[in-house]
Amino acid sequence: MKRGTFLLVAVAAVAGVVAYMAAATSGQADGQAAPIFVTTIPHGYRDWRLISVAHEEGNLNSFAAILGNDVAIKAYREGKLPFPDGTIIAALHWRHEPSEENNKIFGRRQSFVAGPPTNVQFMVKDSKKYASTGGWGFGHFNERDGKKPGDAALLKSCFPCHQKAKDSDLVFTRYAP
Amino acid sequence: MKRGTFLLVAVAAVAGVVAYMAAATSGQADGQAAPIFVTTIPHGYRDWRLISVAHEEGNLNSFAAILGNDVAIKAYREGKLPFPDGTIIAALHWRHEPSEENNKIFGRRQSFVAGPPTNVQFMVKDSKKYASTGGWGFGHFNERDGKKPGDAALLKSCFPCHQKAKDSDLVFTRYAP
Secondary structure, eight states, X not given: OOHHHHXXXXXXXXXXXXXXXHHHHTTGGGSOOOOOOOOSOOTTGGGSEEEEEEEEOTTTOEEEEXXXXXXXXXXXXXXXXXXOTTOEEEEEEEEEEEOHHHHHHHTXXXXXXXXXXXXXXXXXXXXXXXXXXXXXXXXXXXXXXXXXXXXXXHHTTHXXXXXXXXXXXXXOOOOOO | OOHHHHHHHHHHHHHHHHHHHHHHHTTOTTSOOOOOOOOSOOTTGGGSEEEEEEEEOTTTOXXXXXXXXXXXXXXXXXXXXXXXXXXXXXXXXXXXXXXXXXXXXXXXXXXXXXXXXXXXXXEEEOTTTTGGGTTEEEEEESSTTSOSBOOHHHHTTHHHHHTTOGGGTTOOOOOOO
16 A cells, blocks of 8 residues: 555544544533434435425425435335335425416416425435434435535434334335336 | 348338328328327336426326436426427326325324325427427326326327417426426
8 A cells, every 4th residue: 555545544534533423422412322414415316216295284385206316216116124224315395386377277276386495305324323313314404405404403303203103114205106 | 130130120110100100190080180199108207307296286186296208307407498309208196195194293284195196197209290289299197007098088188288388398397406
């Protein structure tokens, strides 16, 4: 190994240890085990294949497409539970908006489309890294480019709710044929 | 070219001509120019990328994901109109159903998911083949495997309605970021 390469590896190793320690100790001021959140948007998620669609009424008023990376789609189609490490599920949310344009053409108020984007959320399966939250890392970003990640208070609310979907490995979304 | 290969090509060519003639003359008994419908499900459409989502209330009560082949996605992302030949847009429809499971967890009736699949529809751009219907061939299949295509009466209703979306080359769906 060349000296330069070794240095890089050594620096990367130290950086990795520091990052791990930072992650492992963050949020532990209150003595709780730290959930480790997804802090970077997974690359290329907008090109992933469709798992299903979803719509929440009420305050959320949201319209969602749920996409999965190749590992996720394979697991869904084969009915594999729990989801294997490497699974990533993305929920793209928009406002659930009436389409005046379509309603005019149809002659009645019946048509809803994706309005402005609101956020994109991720579930990343890594049974070691995210052991304290059922093997899933949760992520929330207010912008599609990942520049406005959700804060810790918001992200802490993900796991307690998803935990209730134990029969489907904490995942709400079913595959839509 | 080997003799066997040539025979296959010749047979395919004849079959193609017969199919073309059948398509070109079908429905012309009443002297009208024949709209030529999409009669075969495009291969691999369930793996295509997402364009957007849609929801129709009323009698339709439908939940849709609109997917596009590579030509469609490229045109959408580049804002190209009219869509180039080779564009295929797929609308996968399911019933828009409340999720009792989710509502129980959320503690309120707000969650809707994709219910049983109802149909899948296609728009195929081929400005020569489908010249009489704005360059678009329309298809409707009651089963995801394409075994129950929509009848001519149903398919004849596609173009007059889509024709009203002239500003977007007869396509209702906008790309959702």
